[in-house]
Amino acid sequence: MSGTPGDSILVTGALGQIGRDLVEALRDKHGQDSVIASDVREVENHPFVEEGRFVRLSVLDGDAMDSVIEDEDVGTIYHLAAILSATGEQNPDLCERVNVGGTITVLEAARRHDLRVYSPSSIAVFGPDAPATAPQITPLNPTTTYGKTKVTGEVMVMNYWKQYGVDTRGIRYPGLVSWKSPAGGGTTDYAVEIFHAALNKGHYDCFVGPETRLPMMYMDDAIRATLELMDAPTESIGDARGGYNVSGISFTAKELADAISERVDGFTCEFKPDHRQEYADSWPDAVDDSVAKDDWGWKAEYDLTRMVDEMLDRLSN
Numbered sequence: 001m002s003g004t005p006g007d008s009i010l011v012t013g014a015l016g017q018i019g020r021d022l023v024e025a026l027r028d029k030h031g032q033d034s035v036i037a038s039d040v041r042e043v044e045n046h047p048f049v050e051e052g053r054f055v056r057l058s059v060l061d062g063d064a065m066d067s068v069i070e071d072e073d074v075g076t077i078y079h080l081a082a083i084l085s086a087t088g089e090q091n092p093d094l095c096e097r098v099n100v101g102g103t104i105t106v107l108e109a110a111r112r113h114d115l116r117v118y119s120p121s122s123i124a125v126f127g128p129d130a131p132a133t134a135p136q137i138t139p140l141n142p143t144t145t146y147g148k149t150k151v152t153g154e155v156m157v158m159n160y161w162k163q164y165g166v167d168t169r170g171i172r173y174p175g176l177v178s179w180k181s182p183a184g185g186g187t188t189d190y191a192v193e194i195f196h197a198a199l200n201k202g203h204y205d206c207f208v209g210p211e212t213r214l215p216m217m218y219m220d221d222a223i224r225a226t227l228e229l230m231d232a233p234t235e236s237i238g239d240a241r242g243g244y245n246v247s248g249i250s251f252t253a254k255e256l257a258d259a260i261s262e263r264v265d266g267f268t269c270e271f272k273p274d275h276r277q278e279y280a281d282s283w284p285d286a287v288d289d290s291v292a293k294d295d296w297g298w299k300a301e302y303d304l305t306r307m308v309d310e311m312l313d314r315l316s317n
Helices: 017-030 047-051 062-072 085-090 092-113 145-164 187-200 219-231 253-261 276-281 290-296 304-316
Strands: 008-012 035-039 053-056 074-079 116-118 171-173 175-177 203-206 213-218 249-252 268-271
Touching: 008 017, 008 062, 017 035, 017 219, 035 062, 053 062, 062 074, 062 092, 074 092, 085 092, 085 145, 085 187, 085 276, 092 116, 092 145, 116 219, 171 219, 175 187, 175 219, 187 203, 187 213, 187 253, 187 276, 187 304, 203 253, 213 219, 213 304, 219 290, 249 253, 249 304, 253 268, 253 304
Parallel strands: 008 035, 008 074, 035 053, 074 116, 175 213, 203 268
Antiparallel strands: 213 249
């Protein structure tokens, strides 16, 4: 294989919501052959499988991880494999096994092979005691299993940097909105589902209440934040490396529904909160991302209007 050792990038959980956009962005930036997509699943006719390098890989299999790293000349891992919030509460044992155990597998591999690691966190690390606008540093007392696994992940990411010098970095993703990928079992998935329902059915039953306000981000901003963080010089990355707050857009479910109804004639939305409302209520309304701005120059580009326009245009086409 051509190139210097450690040139390749491995993406775990590449068939998930973030993976599709991130793999495309990484391949655009580093070249099609430099990025290996991996997942425990293998989907026929998926562009990752058909058009680029793909390996079937469980993040719980350390030996297989070592083999892929050595065989594919990996230098950086973007570790996206995870069980998300709503799914995780239905199967907490699996959530802990994948989210904590899988992260240990990746960090141990990075320690042995001298790799860089991107390991994302989530706004789910915050609990009901967090301020309405959560600062970078605040007590992390999540009520969900998923949130607890993400707190553990942030601690491990910091420990591997401090103890072993592994260049680890992460972002606390808000709810992510993307037209390319289906919802993946998260509490903020209503903000993706609602667009598909508006165009396909003209109606959506929303599983959170109208006044539920959560931090959200359009996927293009999230991918750009990820790449900018990983491109930032080591000396600019501070003590938030385990999970930087990044802010995009905060809106209520009703504000999103109203913005869509202004553009889709006849669209209606009915609010029918279910068990996911409790998870949403435990999270802050917004996050303060001033530390990310100061450390590596982060700034979101999408507001609610631009996001809604883009989602409807892309899905309509």
